[in-house]
Amino acid sequence: MTTSTNIDMQARDPSADWIDDLLLRDAHDHADYISDGGFTARVIEQLPPAGVLPAWRRPFVMLLWAVAGVLLAVSLPGLAYDVARTAYTLLAARPFSLSTLGFMVVAIGVATWTAAAVALRRD
């Protein structure tokens, strides 16, 4: 049915006004705010659980990284040796002063707490 037809039918219906008034008055009467009364909590309970990682995923990923590291070391023995030697030179063979060690501990602590704060910010 076209819009013009509807208008024509309404034009032929002079007593439609009181029904309009009745419906509008009823809508107004029912416009009161419905108190929550635990409704929201029930809805949130019904939501599907958040996407949590399965328990086996973390050790599995660590294992994969370990395998990848071993494979890399086996396939590129020279590179692995160089990396290990450089790391030893930088970390173990180099004498650190007490203040440097303290600074590193503080820096690592700040970085850890900042990361934790950013991660927990949503909660």
Add this chain to the structure above:
Amino acid sequence: MAAKAAAPDVPDAQLIARCIVGDDRHAFTELVKRHQSAVRACLRKLTAGNHALADDLAQDTFVLAWRNLKSFRQEARFSTWLYRIATNCWLAHARKRHEELLGDRDDSVAEDDGDGGGESSFGGDHAAGTTMKIDLERAMALLSDAERAAIVQCYHNDLSHEEAAYVLGCPVGTVKTHVLRGKQKLKRALAAWAPSAST
């Protein structure tokens, strides 16, 4: 209707984005709190005053909204989108109920669905002192699902014909037709409340 709800400091769009991007349930809780009254009121009207059923359908509405938030394209207000889901939930429930009734539908049920049967019962209720609101609620129950939905969206939810068409998923002309036919049926059912009859 939601005027008494907490003032929205954060716009709906921002809360929706937080839900989609960060799976943020606190943001969705805020959205439910904001819109629960309007959605429940709409469904109470659609279910002809069945508050328990309306609340069940309202819960389904919000759970479906959560699952489909990513498909909300902001082409309508969030409340209008919720009305659309709520109406679809109610229509699906009504369809299921109609199918269940088809098997054991007897003559008395058929009479109740007809206009004439409704009209005669209203006269008796009126004489017994039944209020106009109850009469209107019962008259609304006589309408077809489409007619009732169109009238609820246009009058109770105060939507334009275009918005109602979006909610009901049909052309604007069809909405106008449903509204007109629904009002004509209501007029017949509530003839006792017409100005000429009451004065």
